[in-house]
Amino acid sequence: MTWLPVLAGAVLILFILRDVFHTIWHPTRHGGLSRLVMRGMWRLSSLRGVRRRPVGLAGPLGMMAVVALWALAVAVGWGLIYWPHMPDDFSYATGLTPGEHAGPVDALYVSLVTLATLGLGDIAPTSGWLRVLAPVEALVGFALLSATVAWVLGVYPALARRRALALRLSHLRGSRVTAGALDSAGGAAILDGLASALSTVTVDFLQYAESYYFYDGDEKISLAEQLGLVVGLADRAERARHPDVRLSASVLRTALDDLATVLDERFLRTRRPPGEVFAAYAADHGRSPAEP
Incomplete structure (x- = not known):
């Protein structure tokens, strides 16, 4: 049932992209993931009393947590899509044994490398649709970085x-x-x-x-x-x-x-x-x- 992780990965990616869209480009009254994280960080910072709240830390740390969660969730989503197709639909650099590098951690590694647009190339997709999907993930990673900068510059x-x-x-x-x-x-x-x-x-x-x-x-x-x-x-x-x-x-x-x-x-x-x-x-x- 290789389609289950693929479906789960696609749903996770779409959920995060929706949250990014509503947070940055089209804020609404809906309480998204980013709002929950910011509110949770705000409440956590007031456990010792609001007058002892670390000045200026709750907001910046909350935004950092939101961005990290976005990036990690997107990487995990794409990793779930890659994982069922490893190692058959991927090429491996010399010295790597495909059977030993086809687990979920390896899929997450490929996803993180692609999302960060590092392009190391030691593990790369060879199947037609996966070769198209990998650049799309890189574009999403670049868009996520640009959106984060725009968010900070707006707040x-x-x-x-x-x-x-x-x-x-x-x-x-x-x-x-x-x-x-x-x-x-x-x-x-x-x-x-x-x-x-x-x-x-x-x-x-x-x-x-x-x-x-x-x-x-x-x-x-x-x-x-x-x-x-x-x-x-x-x-x-x-x-x-x-x-x-x-x-x-x-x-x-x-x-x-x-x-x-x-x-x-x-x-x-x-x-x-x-x-x-x-x-x-x-x-x-x-x-x-x-x-x-």
Whole structure:
């Protein structure tokens, strides 16, 4: 029954490629393998308490674990396809006895060499369809490497935008914006800028969900801690006399609600009002929401 390992290998490869596709190119609400690994690494890092979570390690280590799992699973899948056809459909370099190099470890070795595009050639397929399949695996390996680079290059700018917004909120807190200053055209401009930045962060959480599992060590760049100021500003601005400020406050409130919805549906699952969602977000990151 040589078709069983071949079928199992094909299913495993397709499952991993689907996970890569949904993680990098078409993120959805479906909880894929990568999401489970990132969430598991995040929970594991908090066993000693969220305030003792190793700063910055859960996210990077989680991404490394995901990439390693992708590569290993793809290699195993192709190895399962090669294994039933060894040694008859493979050529061996001088000095290698085909019968002694036809086990599952040898199939995995051939798969890893092909996936990494090393091209050692000591064991190579000779059957027609296997000779076509091996270059396809090499192309998948190259695509996996390129996708990993694109993933990393996408997640870290998203982190920078989130931390920049938190730092801006920290600056606003330090400036102690008065009610009179907020109730003006300048106050409306500040609120509009915050609403725009919050919308960008919301999209980042949708597009790069893995960025949630990166811990921000400094309270000034922790959005989980600084969100309380935005909620307070929206509350105060809704009572302003200036019509532009009230309009901007309405837009800001909508941006806050959208962010709370994404955080709750994709990560927290509290099914609570936005204020409680933000409190849960802060607690999950080892923070206490700062007072407005």
